[in-house]
Amino acid sequence: MLLEVQNLTTEFVTDDGVATAVDGVSWGVRRGEILAIVGESGCGKSVTAMSVMRLIPTPPGRIVGGRVLLHSEAGVAAGGENMAPIDLLSIPDREMRRVRGARVAMIFQEPMSALNPVMTVGAQIVEAIRLHRGLNRRDAYASAVDLLQRVGIPAPEKRVHDYPHQLSGGMRQRVMIAMGLSCNPELLIADEPTTALDVTVQAQIIELLLELRDQTGMGVVLITHDLGVVAEMADRVCVMYAGRIVESADTQQIFSSPLHPYTQGLLHSLPRIDRSMDRLNVIPGQVPDPLHFPPGCRFHPRCDLTRRLAADGGGDRSTEVLERCIRRTETKPGGDPPLRDVSTDHGVACWEAPGYESGGATQ
């Protein structure tokens, strides 16, 4: 394992109360692996990424619990012994600044607002290289040109002197990726890296990220709402809903045999380019507001199963199921089902998923 997130909980204090944007989330990513965290707006996927980087604005936000363990590569560590992992949430700020960029880097959705408009792209890359790798200016510049070349920017020795506004959207995203890679990070967190791009350019950036992963063996955490991008890139997937992970499995499993009604609903509601279909399936209702998550299973007001049973009204079986999904309080008052492994490496958080009752806690 390269990075392990355990029980991460992040809150935001607002005028209307405390919103738990991320509520006890656990996942891990291995070296050379692409883990996708997928979900709709407000599900907590970006807050999860920002928490790992310790970039949550405080106040109003605060990380109230959990650990983020960054493991050293066995054998590479000094003396060849396996060094203990460091917890990114408990190390001092100074040490965190050394980790950020050097060992764990992040790229953002909007390259225009993430890049400094009054510095040339070269100067911005050089800044990171000199800070973390201690190179002199000339070597750092040579290294920046190298990086731009690696991310597929034509004429990099010229582009290195350009300002961000002189570049197209796709080129800016390539510059962002070059900056992210400048210190050979072990882990790259990519927050919606292709969302602002056109399809043909999106395909180029997906290809580039896959190539770079293969070359460097870095781990990648891909934050996205786009299930198409997930299917193209990810090795494993965590589906988030209302601050929790509701399902996690390898990519093949998620798409071929999704177990959570939310995952199933999402996949069925997508129009498809590869086939024509009649009416689209719909998940009724709206994504809940983090200030007012429903009690019980957070998905129950939109869930096909509970809605169907509630409509039937009556019968021992439906009363039992409804009781469980809406009111069951096993983990805490008003608690929702915890994520459990129902088969090897396939976790789901739904009382009614096959094998859930006998499933074990996820690793």
Next chain:
Amino acid sequence: MIRVDTSIDTESLVRACDIKTYFTRSTGLLRSQEVVKAVDGVSLDIPEKRTVGLVGESGCGKTTLGRTILRLIPATSGSVVFDGADVFSADRSALRRMRRHMQLIFQDPVGSLNPRMTIGAIVAEPIVVHNIARGREIADRVAVLLERVGLRGEHQNRYPHEFSGGQRQRIGIARALASSPKFIVCDEPVSALDVSIQSQILNLLSDLREELGLSYLFIAHDLAVVRHFCDTVSVMYLGRIVESAPTDELFANPRHPYTQALLQSAPVPDPSRRGGKRILTGEVPSPIDPPTGCAFHPRCPFAKPECSISYPDLITRDGLSERHSVACHLADDKLTIT
């Protein structure tokens, strides 16, 4: 959705002919004039009760074309006939009467609603402007419209910020329907919405189409959405239509290399179909200084010398149905990006 048989011709409701929309801007110390050819000679037919899709990447002119057809942006040349009347030459009062029947739904459900107006007032505005109803009748009509798009009639006194993105898009749809239009330009109506909300809005638009006999010009960049929703599709690149065909035909047998590349680039939510794509290099060039000849030739894997000299006409080709036209010098060679 029941797809209408597009082989039967119906009356065309909107007929746009050779539309050109140019913007000029002055740059530099000498204020030299630059011309941006946002739309450069586009003809489009929108039959009654049909949906025509317009796809392309950012900057291809699809939004400008939609707005030019509604005369929200003045055209440089060309003509639009709506329901038998010429749109560009209409005087103020004639245009106002026409506008009652042609409406617009915007991409951004936040920016397109006035935050200081209640949603009742927002939806009532077209009813008042076009003098469709008076007094108490207005509120009743608004309530019916809100219910029709899946909101509650009693929400009339609330403000846009009290609603989620999907609900705000429903408000925008109710406003567009308020004047009982025949034709609606939908400009990326679901691009800003979450996946689970997107399907709700698409189903709503599709129900309204059946129920009210609406015609849509559906502008989008998401090919999966277009395939699902439209009867015919036109693909735009740098201000011109490069290919146009009935939806199923376009997706089964794309003939323009750009259409082929677009279809290949779109990510498919099926990991077993990963990889093996031929990815287009480069990006859409600037419309200020478009390439000579076919604007796509610098990115085209098949480009021949003639492609950089003359622009290919958008015409039907041998072996294709008469409703399928392609603007490519090599369209008859049956080249395929694989």
